[in-house]
Amino acid sequence: MGARAVLIAAVASGQGKTTVTAALARKLARAGRRVRVFKCGPDFIDPMILGRASGAPVESLDLWMVGRERCHQLLAQAAEDVDDILIEGVMGLYDGTPSAADLAREFRVPVLAVIDAGAMAQTAGALVHGLRDYGPVNMAGVIANRVGSAGHAAMVKASLRDIPLFAALPKQARSLPERHLGLVLPDEVAGVDAILDELADQLAFDEAAWDTLPPVQFDTPAPASPILPALAGKTVAIARDQAFVFVYAANLAVLHQLGASIVHFSPLADEPVPEQADAVYLPGGYPELHAPRLAQAHSWRASIRAAHADGVPILAECGGMMALADTLDDGAGQWPMAGLLPGHVVVQKRLAGLGAQAMPAVQGIVRGHTFHYSRLETDAPAACHTTKHPSGAEGEAVYRIGSLTASYFHGYFPSNPAAVAALFSRSQP
Structure with a gap:
């Protein structure tokens, strides 16, 4: 069982992972693709936004909290049902024990790096190569966030050398608001679907390059342990x-x-x-x-x-x-x-x-x-x-x-x- 799958990660929090993942999920879904999004690590709010963007429920993946076997079952089931699997990382790619990189390596999922390019150009290449080689991980490509112009995007693309630039997202006039535990709940944001559509429209996406990504093959997982109905009738x-x-x-x-x-x-x-x-x-x-x-x-x-x-x-x-x-x-x-x-x-x-x-x-x-x-x-x-x-x-x-x-x-x-x-x-x- 296989499907196109990527883990969308960054060097740190605040780079725009959720915004980029939501924009990509909405863009793929509007193109008629069957999309399933997962969130790496414990989170409540990001899955609400990503579920709104993709039109499907979002589950957590974490090798410790969720466990390897359940992660395997969730990914294998999704691969049977959808065309594209997006996994949003947590914090930086290598942060935490286990990290998002650990999850990507465990299931042979390539990484799609989100780079906040708002205050850089050619240095993006050094950053992405460092992310790839430190682990290492299989680096599928890059999405450059907060890009100032087509020329800026071209400089970022050239700096990546052998790593493709899959998409660029310009600086956003409207974005998803935040509060002290993360993003604001989607039902509290006026016109949240319009914002998600705008983000999808603004995402300059190389669909041909995306289609060249080989599917990730997931082995057939062991069956889940049965749960006894200890609360039957309650x-x-x-x-x-x-x-x-x-x-x-x-x-x-x-x-x-x-x-x-x-x-x-x-x-x-x-x-x-x-x-x-x-x-x-x-x-x-x-x-x-x-x-x-x-x-x-x-x-x-x-x-x-x-x-x-x-x-x-x-x-x-x-x-x-x-x-x-x-x-x-x-x-x-x-x-x-x-x-x-x-x-x-x-x-x-x-x-x-x-x-x-x-x-x-x-x-x-x-x-x-x-x-x-x-x-x-x-x-x-x-x-x-x-x-x-x-x-x-x-x-x-x-x-x-x-x-x-x-x-x-x-x-x-x-x-x-x-x-x-x-x-x-x-x-x-």
């Missing part, structure tokens, strides 16, 4: 609105495979926890952007307290945990939250947590990550701590208060479905 209520948006699609798939029914509700709309809920999942998001509305959501706050008092299992991740503290200080005021976790959340400008981590459980570790700008000030004792990968150092605190499990840690459910089932069961150890 209903998991998941908070979903603009304050609670950071959920891996793979997490929802695991809950379904465990046999659970899923219902959604909106704390922002002051919707109470659904009466049929056997468990509650409060994922991450941006409660700090909606603190005044959450403070006025009296039905929601009363219902989550009642569910907790009744022993309903509650898993609260990052933003979900923030909404369960006594108060949340967003910088403009201190707002009352649900009060299940004693303490106060303070949003700060400095990054407070970032990186791959693992949470211990009786059934083994749950892999995932953390990324937050707030801190929790609490006297509540931690039941345990996550472990940072690859250092093994102590990571995020995990709090267990009655039926509540809360942490800044975001779990990737496919890494340990049995542990996930226990988290959503009244009988959890």
Whole structure:
């Protein structure tokens, strides 16, 4: 099974990887090609943008968090269904353990380098050759971002020598806005589809050169291990609105495979926890952007307290945990939250947590990550701590208060479905 595939990488964050990947995905999709986009490493927002650009869901690929076998299964399945596979890298090509380069080498996927050429010309060639040879990796070609003119693009192309320039993208009059956890959510951007279409139109793309890329062949993967329906007959209520948006699609798939029914509700709309809920999942998001509305959501706050008092299992991740503290200080005021976790959340400008981590459980570790700008000030004792990968150092605190499990840690459910089932069961150890 094979398909044209590239890993789109750069020397660092901020070079325009997501913009270029979105522009290329939209351009290929509008040309009638079947496109599947993946995101290397843990991320919630970029996949939303890339899914909007390509018209298909975007999954994460990561040799540690997702695991080699699941990455293999996802890529092999995509290769059966589509013409083109785009994998957006994370940070710089060689950053992290494992890195995007490790993923590319593991599955023999060539690299397409994004170069911010806005303040350089011939030096682009030195940069790209260094990226290729350091690993080394199979360098398929280059997309030059923020190019000033056709002459500028020609200088960049000449500097690349034996590496082709696949496309150039000019400096953008309109771009995708950012905030403290990355890009702004696509549904919050007025005219996001028009921006994506403009980017695709502006991308000067050598389709003939693209068509010369040989397909990447993926071996037939081993079948996935069966998941026992440990939550059969159970209903998991998941908070979903603009304050609670950071959920891996793979997490929802695991809950379904465990046999659970899923219902959604909106704390922002002051919707109470659904009466049929056997468990509650409060994922991450941006409660700090909606603190005044959450403070006025009296039905929601009363219902989550009642569910907790009744022993309903509650898993609260990052933003979900923030909404369960006594108060949340967003910088403009201190707002009352649900009060299940004693303490106060303070949003700060400095990054407070970032990186791959693992949470211990009786059934083994749950892999995932953390990324937050707030801190929790609490006297509540931690039941345990996550472990940072690859250092093994102590990571995020995990709090267990009655039926509540809360942490800044975001779990990737496919890494340990049995542990996930226990988290959503009244009988959890």
